[in-house]
Amino acid sequence: MTDKIDFKKTLDAYQAxxxxxxxxxxxxxxxxxxxxxxxxxxxxxxTDAIESLYPVAYKLKFASKRELGRDYxxxxxxxxxxxxxxxxxxxxxxxxxxxWTLLLMVPDWIEDELFAAAVEQTRASRPxxxxxxxxxxxxxxxxxxxxxxxxxxxxxxxLDRLHHEVVPSHGMRLSGxxxxxxxxxxxxxxxxxxxxxxxxxxxxxx
Numbered sequence: 001m002t003d004k005i006d007f008k009k010t011l012d013a014y015q016a017x018x019x020x021x022x023x024x025x026x027x028x029x030x031x032x033x034x035x036x037x038x039x040x041x042x043x044x045x046x047t048d049a050i051e052s053l054y055p056v057a058y059k060l061k062f063a064s065k066r067e068l069g070r071d072y073x074x075x076x077x078x079x080x081x082x083x084x085x086x087x088x089x090x091x092x093x094x095x096x097x098x099x100w101t102l103l104l105m106v107p108d109w110i111e112d113e114l115f116a117a118a119v120e121q122t123r124a125s126r127p128x129x130x131x132x133x134x135x136x137x138x139x140x141x142x143x144x145x146x147x148x149x150x151x152x153x154x155x156x157x158x159l160d161r162l163h164h165e166v167v168p169s170h171g172m173r174l175s176g177x178x179x180x181x182x183x184x185x186x187x188x189x190x191x192x193x194x195x196x197x198x199x200x201x202x203x204x205x206x
Contacts, residue, residue: 005072007105014076014181016147016197021166024199026140030110031078031103032056034132039095045129049102050077052127057104059118070109078103080138080177101177106135140176145199147183151191158198167202176201 008014013026034049057074065071080101106115115135122130144166148158159178167174181197 003071005070005107007072007075007107008183014183014197016145018147018149021144021146021162023170024143024145026143026199026201028137028139030106030108030135031138032106032115033101033103033134033136033138034129035099035101037099039098040100041095046100046102048128049132052122052129052133053077053102053104055122055125055127056115056118056130056133057106059121060106060110060114063114063118064107064110067114068109070107072107075105077182078105079180079182081180082177103138110135140179140199140201142172142203143176143179143199143201144170144172145179145197148196148198149194151194152186152196153191155196155198162198162200167200168205170202171205172202173205174200175203 013024013029016022032053034053036043036045036049038045040046054074061072061074080103082099083097085097112135119130119133144162146158146162148155163174179199179201181199183195183197184193186194
């Protein structure tokens with residue numbers, strides 16, 4: 001049995017500092033995913049997505065330890081966020097217009113068959129959105145990211161700077177969906193102390 005891997009400590013893409021915007025080349029990673037739309041504070045689909053992702057993630061973890069002899073810490077919850085008008089993130093903060101995909105990363109040694117078995121084993125607990133959970137590769141490539149400490153509603157100023165100052169100053173443009181990595185459990189940690197990596201995929205300006 002190998003030591004338990006904590007990807008939050010071992011993967012460079014999970015490292016960020018407050019007040020520092022860092023260029024990161026993110027390799028392709030596989031994630032459990034569930035899609036949704038609307039205000040995460042009031043949408044039942046958002047809560048249902050979380051309650052469907054985690055049981056599958058833990059079934060995979062235990063199967064990996066039991067069958068493959070490879071144990072790991074389930075990585076932090078992540079989310080992709082977008083809207084037809086991205087000003088709804090930085091100006092109006094109109095959460096009713098947001099689309100999202102919630103994510104939990106899985107190690108690259110997890111095969112499709114193990115995922116399918118984990119889904120079937122989870123059916124007994126009858127999570128509301130189990131059939132919406134999928135295993136898919138996320139390709140982001142070059143990104144800019146920083147650490148935000150504080151409530152989600154205080155992200156607007158950081159995102160506005162990222163989108164309109166930092167990205168252009170690097171000779172880049174936005175090229176993918178806004179990505180958040182929740183290093184704190186927002187169900188348990190006070191908003192002022194929440195730690196969230198804010199990531200933006202970028203490409204060279206034309």
